[in-house]
Amino acid sequence: MKSALIVDDHPVVRAAVKIVLELEGFKQIHEAANGNEVMSLLRDHSPQLLVLDLVMPSLDGLDVLERIKASDHSCRVVAFSSLDPLHFQERCMRAGALAYVSKTNSLGQLHKAVQAVMAGYTYFARLPTAxxxxxxxxxxxxxxxxxxxxxxxxxxxxxxxxxxxxxxxxxxxxxxxxxxxxxxxxxxxxxxxxxxxxxxxxxxxx
The missing domain is CATH 1.10.10.10 (Winged helix-like DNA-binding domain superfamily/Winged helix DNA-binding domain)
Known part of the structure; x- marks a missing residue:
């Protein structure tokens, strides 16, 4: 049974992400409002996918990624954030995330990212640095x-x-x-x- 964890401090965002995951066939969907809850939820539920915001109270997304990387939990992570990917996408990639989706994009991008990650691929935008x-x-x-x-x-x-x-x-x-x-x-x-x-x-x- 496909299971996932959504971590975001905004209930409306969690609700929108939950709809996306349900459409992608996830049956067990857990939620958290701050980064401090993540490790215990990973231990308790072993979700296959984590959709992670970067800006949260107590413990931010980058710290969460580092903790997951240092642990023995195997979980595919999609970073879903309002922060500019120019400065945060590569950091998330280095910390172990398999995808980065900006909240300014349509939810269709999140659908594509989830599909790619669950199929064993990564999903990152090409950034216009030039x-x-x-x-x-x-x-x-x-x-x-x-x-x-x-x-x-x-x-x-x-x-x-x-x-x-x-x-x-x-x-x-x-x-x-x-x-x-x-x-x-x-x-x-x-x-x-x-x-x-x-x-x-x-x-x-x-």
């Missing part, structure tokens, strides 16, 4: 140089979260988050932490 201007290429290279954790902290900062809130959400010390913040300012060559939000918005990281 059309970027020099500033964007330079900034894209800077973003690529960030670790997954640095990128996650950058997104949290850009959304206005305090160091304390980020530390609690990511189970880090306040000092560690502060160190990451300083490192991000240096790596992204912005004048101060205040400019991290502008940088993130300009590059569609939030």
């Amino acid at each position: 059309s970027l201007d020099n500033l964007q290429v330079s900034e894209a290279q800077m973003i690529d140089s960030l670790s997954n954790r640095e990128l996650t902290i950058l997104q949290h900062l850009a959304r206005g979260m305090s160091n304390k809130a980020i530390a609690e959400a990511m189970h880090l010390s306040h000092k560690t988050v502060s160190t990451y913040k300083t490192r991000l300012v240096e790596k992204l060559r912005v004048a101060s932490a205040v400019h991290l939000r502008d940088f993130s918005k300009r590059n569609h990281l939030i």
